[in-house]
Amino acid sequence: xxxxxxRSPLRSPSFQDxxxxxxxxxxxxxxxxxxxxxxxxxxEWKTSPYLFPTLxxxxxxxxxxxxxxxxxxxxxxxxxxxxxxxxxxxxxVLVLIAAALAYYFLLPxxxxxxxxxxxxxxxxxxxxxxxxxxxxxxxxxxxGLIYVLFGIALHVRLP
Amino acid sequence: xxxxxxxxxYFLDIRFILLCGAGSIAGLFVGAIPGLSxxxxxxxxxxxxxxWPTNDALATVMGIYVVGVFSGALSAILLNIPGAPxxxxxxxxxxxxxxxxxxxxxxxxxxVYSFVGSxxxxxxxxxxxxxxxxxxxxxxxxxxxxxxxFGLATVGSLTTQSFSKGLVSAVFGLFFAMIGMDSVLGTxxxxxxxxxxNSGINTVPALVGLFGFAxxxxxxxxxxxxxxxxxIVKQVVKIKDILKHFWHSLYYSLLGxxxxxxxxxxxxxAAFLAYTQAKSITKxxxxxxGEGAEEGIVASESANNxxxxxxxxxxxxxxxxxxxxxxxxLSVFYIHGLQPGPMFLARSAESFHAILAGGFIGCIFLLIxxxxxxxxxxxxxxVPKRILLPIVTLLCVIGAYACNNRMFDVGLMFFxxxxxxxxxxRGYSVAPMxxxxxxxxxxxSNFRRAVxxxxxxxxxxxxxxxxxxxxxxLVLTVFSIVTNIPAVxxxxxxxxxxxxxx
Numbered sequence: 001x002x003x004x005x006x007r008s009p010l011r012s013p014s015f016q017d018x019x020x021x022x023x024x025x026x027x028x029x030x031x032x033x034x035x036x037x038x039x040x041x042x043x044e045w046k047t048s049p050y051l052f053p054t055l056x057x058x059x060x061x062x063x064x065x066x067x068x069x070x071x072x073x074x075x076x077x078x079x080x081x082x083x084x085x086x087x088x089x090x091x092x093v094l095v096l097i098a099a100a101l102a103y104y105f106l107l108p109x110x111x112x113x114x115x116x117x118x119x120x121x122x123x124x125x126x127x128x129x130x131x132x133x134x135x136x137x138x139x140x141x142x143x144g145l146i147y148v149l150f151g152i153a154l155h156v157r158l159p
Numbered sequence: 160x161x162x163x164x165x166x167x168x169y170f171l172d173i174r175f176i177l178l179c180g181a182g183s184i185a186g187l188f189v190g191a192i193p194g195l196s197x198x199x200x201x202x203x204x205x206x207x208x209x210x211w212p213t214n215d216a217l218a219t220v221m222g223i224y225v226v227g228v229f230s231g232a233l234s235a236i237l238l239n240i241p242g243a244p245x246x247x248x249x250x251x252x253x254x255x256x257x258x259x260x261x262x263x264x265x266x267x268x269x270x271v272y273s274f275v276g277s278x279x280x281x282x283x284x285x286x287x288x289x290x291x292x293x294x295x296x297x298x299x300x301x302x303x304x305x306x307x308x309f310g311l312a313t314v315g316s317l318t319t320q321s322f323s324k325g326l327v328s329a330v331f332g333l334f335f336a337m338i339g340m341d342s343v344l345g346t347x348x349x350x351x352x353x354x355x356x357n358s359g360i361n362t363v364p365a366l367v368g369l370f371g372f373a374x375x376x377x378x379x380x381x382x383x384x385x386x387x388x389x390x391i392v393k394q395v396v397k398i399k400d401i402l403k404h405f406w407h408s409l410y411y412s413l414l415g416x417x418x419x420x421x422x423x424x425x426x427x428x429a430a431f432l433a434y435t436q437a438k439s440i441t442k443x444x445x446x447x448x449g450e451g452a453e454e455g456i457v458a459s460e461s462a463n464n465x466x467x468x469x470x471x472x473x474x475x476x477x478x479x480x481x482x483x484x485x486x487x488x489l490s491v492f493y494i495h496g497l498q499p500g501p502m503f504l505a506r507s508a509e510s511f512h513a514i515l516a517g518g519f520i521g522c523i524f525l526l527i528x529x530x531x532x533x534x535x536x537x538x539x540x541x542v543p544k545r546i547l548l549p550i551v552t553l554l555c556v557i558g559a560y561a562c563n564n565r566m567f568d569v570g571l572m573f574f575x576x577x578x579x580x581x582x583x584x585r586g587y588s589v590a591p592m593x594x595x596x597x598x599x600x601x602x603x604s605n606f607r608r609a610v611x612x613x614x615x616x617x618x619x620x621x622x623x624x625x626x627x628x629x630x631x632x633l634v635l636t637v638f639s640i641v642t643n644i645p646a647v648x649x650x651x652x653x654x655x656x657x658x659x660x661x
Contacts, residue, residue: 063326142550156206159557
């Protein structure tokens, strides 16, 4: 007999998403109801600032049901839909986010030009540029060009 | 027609032409380089043009928009990587032509028919804006709410494979739009004690994050950091040969304009639809479709460029953006104190003419840049992503910071970037979220206004939904939601299959 591999609902992406959407919607509903009934500034529902968020939350809960249905369908389909595609670089994503956060905190401390030089040089090296003179040249030119173009020519305030 | 004549006066304004030209050149590079998108460039431009006079900003934005949509075809033909989602269909025949050594010919076809499509869409915008506005003037608050809801439902159904996922994206967008001071009573909502959120989520960092930083993260996640580029050999292409597809291209342009006017459908859907039509109406293609047929490029490029004018129709007359770029252009309008919608043509006729003029001048730049500069770009568009991505990240930071000069917005941009990346990896489109962030405030205030007005009526339901326009919009919205429910879709497909079997 040709049996399809059974999957736990928790392993289905739609089911996982439904948990997240359900929790967010329930939280928004609780928040809206609480503030509507206990805030001093709110009056009737028709003018309440929490009317529309309540509607959004209810709609979110309905979508949770729809996602659960999608998840159950995925489970019934079994393990047949494994995603194709090459190797994914998740570490690269984490490194870029970390570098961006470091840049975010460095900007107010050491100002735009030094922080940008460090940020660009690090990313050029990390993403695979190995020729040192190219790294220096690109970093300096990109930083200088952006500073002149945005900061001086277009009068955009730089961080 | 008077709008077209009025827009011609901008052809004498050197400053306007130069800014439009600068936007066009930027659009040529941004659209052609994979990893950079017109949406991202427009979002970044919003923060730069913040302090500019409105017409200057509109000239630049229209230049980027018109030429940026076209130039996605360059990398589609030369690299087999569409520079923009709307150029995906162009790769099907453009790249095989380039591999045969006909890249120059393919680029010429793409340029001429992008020009035809863009011009067609803009003329449709000029002719249809007034009639649509006269209908929209009769709209009441509930109509606006339903119209926006219809837009979100349509976007949700067209941008992702799963309708639920499209709507989830829109619901989260509405949630973000609710953050900040409520527009009716001035009560802070969902700010969780963070004072900087009192003014709400600024659309610029949200858009830059969702389209810019998220794109950078997605490219790194994908792992492919380099591309192979086809060389270009100049060859003689007769004008007579190019123009023999002209009448068909008008049909594809009409399709593109109509699809563009549907909120959320946009260039990719239009190009695909036109390509399918081209396959059925072209009896003797130059080569089989998918193996380098000129007709394929004509269909794809005419349709996706005609979407520009189409997408601007609902954006200008109803304040409902047709695609993500027009959603950003809508925020340019708000930033400059303009109010798109039924009163836009009456109150801001000059800006309407500036948009038309920007579009027409953009078309001329498209033709010039496409015929003269594009063939020489093959080496520039193959900039390795290891060099491109850090610079794009830096531009995202500057774009997010420049709108309010505060680091908090840079943090917001990172947040939306990571959110956009996670959404993409799980199969959620960010387009419904973008539209919801832009439209959420309007939906909230109009819904409450409609409910308040109806509460004093005897028959509340009739007061809310009793008017003919409201009924039509309600039926359209319910129809678009119900027909996209998977169970209904399956039942419909089963019925169709049974009928065919009989």
